[in-house]
Amino acid sequence: MxxxxxxxxxxxxxxxxxxxxxxxxxxxxxxxxxxxxxxxxxxxxxxxxxxxxxxxxxxxxxxxxxxxxxxxxxxxxxxxxxxxxxxxxxxxxxxxxxxxxxxxxxxxxxxxxxxxxxxxxxxxLLHEPESIRNGSGEPYKVYTPYSRACFASGEPRALKAVPQFKIYPTAKSDHLADWDLLPTKPDWSTGLAESWKPGEENAHALLYQFLDEGLADYAEGRDRPDKPFTSRLSAYLHFGEISPHQIWHATRSAMAKAGGGLDRSGEKFLKEVLWREFSYHLLHHFPHFPDLPFKPEYADFPWAENPQALKIWQKGQTGYPIVDAGMRELWHTGIMHNRVRMIVASFLIKDLLIPWQDGERWFWDTLVDADIGANSASWQWVAGCGADASPYYRIFNPVLQGEKFDPEGAYVKKWVPELQSVAAEFIHHPWDMAVPPKSYAKRIVDHGVARDRALEAFKKIKKVEA
Ligand SMILES: Cc1cc2nc3c(=O)[nH]c(=O)nc-3n(C[C@H](O)[C@H](O)[C@H](O)COP(=O)(O)OP(=O)(O)OC[C@H]3O[C@@H](n4cnc5c(N)ncnc54)[C@H](O)[C@@H]3O)c2cc1C
Incomplete structure (x- = not known):
């Protein structure tokens, strides 16, 4: 037998x-x-x-x-x-x-x-975490030389065809439905079901739609939450419904077919795929990444104890339209645009002085692409305590970010119906209107005041970088 x-x-x-x-x-x-x-x-x-x-x-x-x-x-x-x-x-x-x-x-x-x-x-992954090392044989801690080393290591291996397989017939199995993976009381998943079709063939359909319709605008437009210029492949990649090799080779083919016309956007997109690799490179070499700051001096940061503010942020009721739009998009669809993730994370950590780990946990529970590598590296990046992180004094201004990346307010209006009739001029700072919409939340903090408070707090950390 x-x-x-x-x-x-x-x-x-x-x-x-x-x-x-x-x-x-x-x-x-x-x-x-x-x-x-x-x-x-x-x-x-x-x-x-x-x-x-x-x-x-x-x-x-x-x-x-x-x-x-x-x-x-x-x-x-x-x-x-x-x-x-x-x-x-x-x-x-x-x-x-x-x-x-x-x-x-x-x-x-x-x-x-x-x-x-x-x-x-x-x-x-495209690259095993042990396979990419710097000149001294150490893991990389900075993304740019890491990504250069990845590009220099050559193209990823060729793709593998679906094999012929024969199923061994007699192993007993649970019923998937009995695992209670789907919510029931209450069923909050309607928005997820409206937004996503998980599964391998759907991942490929999305990839080719992106290569045809989104990639050309990726380099310029990937920071615009009001535009469909990113791939939306992160959850499919996380669950392995598509491999990074398939994405890489399909992108290279699209670039070759376009005869140079897609080179800038194509390279930018491949570099984002390498951010995913970099986060796993970090996680492999520094396995405490999900829980502890990579820069140990940040463990002494004087965080605020403010569970009520955390709830307000989670519910998208901060009174800052771009922050609230992002948090409500997350709750409804299980995803949030990358630029908005950075804005809401900066707001939680720096305007509200709430530990980055609290935001990381909320994302972990609510994102369909929740990923132990990308989520922990990205939260630490925004907090300033990660490897190759944004410096602590970089504090996103939610009004300026909104005006730059959602200039007409289309993204905000989609997710914050209370602001539906606000003119573009005021959409990111409705409190400056003669009569602000009554149904919309009042600002939880004044960003200018909160920014100064954050800078003071960050100064208290010993050995913080200049
Ligand atoms: C605070 C915060 C938390 C995040 N948490 C997660 C998470 O849990 N899971 C997750 O997959 N991404 C996370 N990201 C990274 C990024 O926001 C998402 O990967 C991206 O928004 C997914 O959209 P997309 O597939 O359209 O990306 P595209 O722009 O089309 O990029 C293609 C792929 O590259 C990878 N990628 C892109 N940007 C990053 C990045 N900064 N770090 C790592 N990989 C990246 C993703 O796999 C993505 O699908 C987080 C970012 C921030 C700022």
Missing amino acids: THPTIIWFRQDLRISDHAALCAAAANGPIIPLYILDDETPATWKMGAASRWWLHKSLENLNTKIPLVFRRGRADVVIADLIAETKASAVYFTRDYAPWSGALEKRVKDVCDKAGASCHRHGGF
Whole structure:
């Protein structure tokens, strides 16, 4: 009798360009396994919006390859499944979360104990975090030389075709619906369902739509939340419904086809994909990134204890239109434009003096693209305490940012209906109108006063950079 091979799906919920699946399928009949492991990350359990996406993504993948759903600690589940099916091998894609190295080691141990072989493949990143080093053999802490080193390392490997696979028939499975990944009482997911179609083919459709319609304007327009000039691929990338290799090669092809016309925007877009790589490079080498400031002096920062202000920020009721629009977009759709993420994060940390970790946690729960690498690196970047971070004295002015990046106020009007009839002239500072709209929140702080207070507070940190 042929022994089956387990292919353990993780953040690689696709069948194309899947190195581990290709290798497993070449081995004989496969058991495609997905494990809901809420035990392994002790403090970073998957957030609510991510669970919604995961459910939809698994439903989609299950139509392409019949999954065995199991729940529990991944190494224990895999040990049980090997014992039940006499599987002779386990294949999986490497993950880079701080808890994953130890988990992958435990999986290897249970395989060794059961006499099964264990095979770990890449695929979530273009560059393994160990493979890019500076001249002294150290990890990079600054993005620009890191990205140069990535470009200099050559083009990513060629794409892998969907393999022929034979399913091993008899492993028992949970019902996905019993995992309660979707919200019920209350069901707050209507906005997510209106905004997204998770799944591999939808990721590819979005990529090609972006390459045809958005890429040309990307370099100039990517900072405009009122325009559709970014790819919106982050959640698909996070769940591995599309690989960064597929994005990279498709972008290169679009650039080549355009005969130079897309070079500037194409390079800019590829550099953003490398920001994702850089955040995992940092996370791998500095695994405390999600919890502690990379620059240790920031641990002494005199944060305010202000749970009420945190709630007001979460609900999008700060009285600053661009901040409120962003927070309401996040709640409704599970996503927020990158420029607005920077503005709302700066507002929380610097205008309200609320710890960056509180904002990071809220994003973790509400973003469909919540990602342990990109989220922690980005929050630390805005706070000024990360590697290659924005300096502490850079405090976004929400009025000027709004006027620059949402000049007509179209983005604000979409998400803050109380301001629907406000003229563009006042849309980012309605408090200056002779009669401001009564239904809209009053400003929680005066930005000028808050800015001075933040600068004073930041001065108190020992050894802060000049
Ligand atoms: C405070 C804050 C928190 C963030 N949290 C997350 C998060 O949890 N998950 C997440 O994927 N991104 C996060 N980002 C980065 C960025 O905002 C999103 O990746 C981007 O908005 C996704 O939209 P897009 O796919 O249209 O991006 P595009 O502009 O089309 O970029 C293409 C891809 O590049 C990657 N990318 C782009 N910018 C960044 C960046 N600054 N850092 C890392 N990767 C990047 C993403 O995978 C993105 O899909 C955060 C940024 C900030 C300022």
